[in-house]
Amino acid sequence: xxxxxxxxxxxxxxxxxxxxxxxxxxxxxxxxxxxxxxxxxxxxxxxxxxxxxxxxxxxxxxxxxxxxxxxxxxxxxxxxxxxxxxxxxxxxxxxxxxxxxxxxxxxxxxxxxxxxxxxxxxxxxxxxxxxxxxxxxxxxxxxxxxxxxxxxxxxxxxxxxxxxxxxxxxxxxxxxxxxxxxxxxxxxxxxxxxxxxxxxxxxxxxxxxxxxxxxxxxxxxxxxxxxxxxxxxxxxxxxxxxxx
Amino acid sequence: xxxxxxxxxxxxxxxxxxxxxxxxxxxxxxxxxxxxxxxxxxxxxxxxxxxxxxxxxxxxxxxxxxxxxxxxxxxxxxxxxxxxxxxxxxxxxxxxxxxxxxxxxxxxxxxxxxxxxxxxxxxxxxxxxxxxxxxxxxxxxxxxxxxxxxxxxxxxxxxxxxxxxxxxxxxxxxxxxxxxxxxxxxxxxxxxxxxx
Numbered sequence: 001x002x003x004x005x006x007x008x009x010x011x012x013x014x015x016x017x018x019x020x021x022x023x024x025x026x027x028x029x030x031x032x033x034x035x036x037x038x039x040x041x042x043x044x045x046x047x048x049x050x051x052x053x054x055x056x057x058x059x060x061x062x063x064x065x066x067x068x069x070x071x072x073x074x075x076x077x078x079x080x081x082x083x084x085x086x087x088x089x090x091x092x093x094x095x096x097x098x099x100x101x102x103x104x105x106x107x108x109x110x111x112x113x114x115x116x117x118x119x120x121x122x123x124x125x126x127x128x129x130x131x132x133x134x135x136x137x138x139x140x141x142x143x144x145x146x147x148x149x150x151x152x153x154x155x156x157x158x159x160x161x162x163x164x165x166x167x168x169x170x171x172x173x174x175x176x177x178x179x180x181x182x183x184x185x186x187x188x189x190x191x192x193x194x195x196x197x198x199x200x201x202x203x204x205x206x207x208x209x210x211x212x213x214x215x216x217x218x219x220x221x222x223x224x225x226x227x228x229x230x231x232x233x234x235x236x237x238x239x240x241x242x243x244x
Numbered sequence: 245x246x247x248x249x250x251x252x253x254x255x256x257x258x259x260x261x262x263x264x265x266x267x268x269x270x271x272x273x274x275x276x277x278x279x280x281x282x283x284x285x286x287x288x289x290x291x292x293x294x295x296x297x298x299x300x301x302x303x304x305x306x307x308x309x310x311x312x313x314x315x316x317x318x319x320x321x322x323x324x325x326x327x328x329x330x331x332x333x334x335x336x337x338x339x340x341x342x343x344x345x346x347x348x349x350x351x352x353x354x355x356x357x358x359x360x361x362x363x364x365x366x367x368x369x370x371x372x373x374x375x376x377x378x379x380x381x382x383x384x385x386x387x388x389x390x391x392x393x394x395x396x397x398x399x400x401x402x403x404x405x406x407x408x409x410x411x412x413x414x415x416x417x418x419x420x421x422x423x424x425x426x427x428x429x430x431x432x433x434x435x436x437x438x439x440x
Contacts (some may be wrong), residue, residue, distance in 0.1 A: 009273040011283070023281045030279065031286035038294040045298065049305035054313055067306045087299030094298075095291055116280045117287050182274065 005189035009113055009182065029109045030117070037098035037111065045094075066094070070229070077230055078237035085236060092121065093229035100181060100221030104214070112224075113181035115174060122174035125232050133239035144238060173231055180224045184217045394430060401426045 013026045048063025056064060070090045074082050082089075096112055103110025111117055133141040145162040146155070191213060194206035402423045409417045 006272055011273060011276075011279040013279075023285070024279070025282045025285040026279070028279055028282055028286070030283050031290075034286050034290040038290040041294060042297055042302070045302045045306070049302050049309060052309040052312060054316060060309075063306055064310060067303070067310065087303050088295060090303060091291065091295040091298050095294060111287075113274070114283060115274045116277075116283050120284050120287055121291075178274070182272075 005186045005193065008109070008185060008189055011109075011114070030111055030114065033099065033102055033109045033111050037095060037102055041091075041094045041098050066090075073226075073230060074233050077233040079241055081240040082233065082236050089229055089232055089236075092125075092232060093225055096121075096177065096228050097222060097225035100225055101218070103181065103185065104218055104221055110181050110185055112177055113185055115178045118174035118178040119170065121228075122170040125173065125235065126170035129232075129235045129239045132236070133242070136240060137242050141239070141242065144242060169235060173228065177224050177228050180220055184213070184220055188213050188217060398423070398426050398430050401430070 011028045011030050013028055014032060015027050017024065018026045044059065045063050045066075048059045048061075051057070051060065053060065067090070070093055071086060074086055074089055078085075099111040099117075102108050103113065130141075133144070137143075145159050145166065147158060147162065150158050188210060191206045191210040195203040195210060198206060402419065405426065406417050406419055406422050409415075409422070
């Protein structure tokens, strides 16, 4: 039912059912928007890197500004050691940003409003960061859970808290993005529904709310992509530069 | 079925959310595991391809572009700096040349002035000497003339008076007596005529 604010999150199959063994990997609207996002990212950045003029044109400027923005973000939070992971964090940021922004277009599907997508990204980051940490520091990486300058009496408690907070990273990372996206889109849908139900007489108030919310949601879409990327940088920083 | 239980156990905590939402809005489609595998598959596929293309093809190009621009700008700045230094040196050289030539011109002017002054003074000295000698000569002549003048006048007076007497009286007059008279007269009146 269209009036249901949650119906916008429905995933449905486009085309035939594709099964590989026991797994259903059918092409869905989620897949469509993932492809749309990635294709537009690749298109924009390919166009932006094609010509190298000293005075960049608009699309080149866009690509180069994004590049410097992300590279500055990484060097500020994770230092110079994080340079090999630049491409990953850049793709991550762009992917989340474009998925969020595509979701802002009416009648589209927001890929990042699905917990499974954000959780897979966050879990991959979590596992990757943990592996990097153990490769770089060996078992010394476990020192991350033992902050220096803590009284011995409090140490067992602190270590437990640190471990829990470390393990909850993928959950907090994924739920933050997913919940923000879902809540924002649900709210917009609810206000949109109010506009219809209150009609031409009383619909102006929810309509103005809806307009304001659209602006806010565009901000949130950018902000959540930024937060997602910068938290990845911070986790990476923990793994690369172990100083606790 | 086993798959479903597996994923549900991973996202155990979110099922509380599902329960609370389920009462109000008929459930969250996000928690329906029907398309989870499909979403994971397409996510890995699209994100993986995007990551590969970005990291292998596009990002190196962008960083190369940025680097080349940076180096080009640095080069240009360096070249500009060099040219500025060059022009500064040239300006200094030019200034030096100008001041040198000014000094030279000054000295030449001074020298020529001195020379001219010397020439003029030498010529003037010569002229002065010439004029002095001419004046001295003229004075001498005048002096001579002046000295000879009373004698001549006396002579003339004697001759004219003797001739005058001859015509008047018609007799020969003794010249010596006349000259004695004239000399006597001229001695008496000499001061009146010559002033000295």
